[in-house]
Amino acid sequence: MKQTVSSHPVTLVLLIAVQSFCAAFFLWDVASDLAPDGVRALAHLHLAIETGAALALLSAIVFEARYLMALLRRKAHLEEQVSIATGAFHDIILAHFDRWTLTPAERDVAMFAIKGFSVTETAELRGSAPGTVKAQLNAVYRKAGVSGRGALLGLLVDELLAGPLVEATPDRP
Amino acid sequence: MTDHKIWDPFIRLFHWSLVAGFAANALILDDESKVHEWVGYAVVALVGLRLLWGFVGPLSARFASFFPSQTAVMEQIGDIATHRRRAHLGHSPLGALMIFNLLAVMLAIGVTGYMMTTDAYWGVEWVEEAHEMLVVWAEISVVLHIAAVVFESWRTGVNLPRAMITGKKSVPDDVRLAR
Numbered sequence: 001m002k003q004t005v006s007s008h009p010v011t012l013v014l015l016i017a018v019q020s021f022c023a024a025f026f027l028w029d030v031a032s033d034l035a036p037d038g039v040r041a042l043a044h045l046h047l048a049i050e051t052g053a054a055l056a057l058l059s060a061i062v063f064e065a066r067y068l069m070a071l072l073r074r075k076a077h078l079e080e081q082v083s084i085a086t087g088a089f090h091d092i093i094l095a096h097f098d099r100w101t102l103t104p105a106e107r108d109v110a111m112f113a114i115k116g117f118s119v120t121e122t123a124e125l126r127g128s129a130p131g132t133v134k135a136q137l138n139a140v141y142r143k144a145g146v147s148g149r150g151a152l153l154g155l156l157v158d159e160l161l162a163g164p165l166v167e168a169t170p171d172r173p
Numbered sequence: 174m175t176d177h178k179i180w181d182p183f184i185r186l187f188h189w190s191l192v193a194g195f196a197a198n199a200l201i202l203d204d205e206s207k208v209h210e211w212v213g214y215a216v217v218a219l220v221g222l223r224l225l226w227g228f229v230g231p232l233s234a235r236f237a238s239f240f241p242s243q244t245a246v247m248e249q250i251g252d253i254a255t256h257r258r259r260a261h262l263g264h265s266p267l268g269a270l271m272i273f274n275l276l277a278v279m280l281a282i283g284v285t286g287y288m289m290t291t292d293a294y295w296g297v298e299w300v301e302e303a304h305e306m307l308v309v310w311a312e313i314s315v316v317l318h319i320a321a322v323v324f325e326s327w328r329t330g331v332n333l334p335r336a337m338i339t340g341k342k343s344v345p346d347d348v349r350l351a352r
Contacts, residue, residue, distance in 0.1 A: 010247060024313055072254035 009075070012068050019061050026054040085160075092159050100143040109136045113149050114156070177262055180340040181231050187223050188337055191216060195279070195315070199308055210290065217283035220276055233263040241266035248351070253328065259351045260329040260344050268325070271318050278314060282307045 030051050034041050042048045093114065097107050105126075112122040119137065123130040137149075146152045180188075194216040202209045227236040245266040252259050264272060285304040288294040326333045330345040344350065 009250070010243060013247070013250065024310075028309055028313075068250070069254040072251045076251060076255045076257075 009068060009071055012064065012071070016061060016064050016068065019057060019064070023054060023057045023061055026050070026057065030054050089156070089160050093156055096144070096156065096159070100140070102140060102143060106136050106140050106143075109133055110140045110152070113137060113140070114153060174343045174345060176341045176343050178340060179233050179262060179342050180337060181234060182340070183222075183226055183230065184234050185337060185340055187219055187226070191219055191279070194219065195311065199312060210286070213283055213286045216279055217287075220279050220283070223276065239264040239266075239269045239272075241269040245351075246270070252351075258329055258348045260331050260342070260348050261351045262342060262344075265325065265351075267321070271314065271321065275311070275314055275318065278307055278311045282311060 030047070033047055033050070042051060093111070097110065102110060108126065109122055112125065117125065119130050119133050123133045126133065141148060141152065144152055144155065146155055194212050198209055198212050198216070202212060226234050232238050249261075249266045251257075261268075282304060285300055285307060288297075288300045289304060294300045322333045325331075330348055331342050333342075336342040
């Protein structure tokens, strides 16, 4: 996924580089053809077409360069949005943990659950027994008033989609 | 402003000698003259020393320290597109591309120039044509190089031409450094 996003501008950059090389060559060629007779040489159909083609290529390059810049700006903007969204989601999670008055252990276990770790994995990471983790998770679900992990995630995502994203924007660094 | 010592004396001497040598041969000296040949050889020797320096010189002069990766090049273009001011302490990725281009074209000009003096290639048309085409390419590259240096100095707030004279890059305090 990341590959397709990042490789596209690279192709464009290479294309622009190759076309610039071609344009430089053609313009140099036209300039040296024009040198003896000056602008009057443009009366020759062949030379006139050659000049036109070179200039068209040049304008295509300018257009591509502008498109590339817009593309890169858009990419940077999207990355920024994603980081804001990540931050906002994190804020929402922490706010809910506070509201549910989770203990530090419960917060930790809940965070692992949200991030998709299984009970066994969480137990391993925290160095506790799976039974303990299961009990702590049940406490989390009870305090949150949900039936399980899916419902917990749904609750948080629902909150995220409801809109505090925009409010979270200005005070984030 | 924070000063960073970047360019060692050899790099600076090399840069400005190359400027003088290439300008003299391309713009001033008579193509047929013996001086043209000797200046050409001097330029090739300079480039040879620079290549050596790229392996044994101080860090900022080493090719390994500024060999441009695709990601780094795209990051720099991204910085330009989004008006992010980030300065590079050594050569910037795009600058490095131009350096390799210039080093290669200088060598190629030297080789074709030398070939024109040998019995085997004397008066051979493609050699002469290649020599001239390469010079045109070098001239275009030099113009691009100067334009890019002016643009990057303006964009990042680091006076690059002065850094190539004094050896120090003065980076404004509000400008971040790219690794």
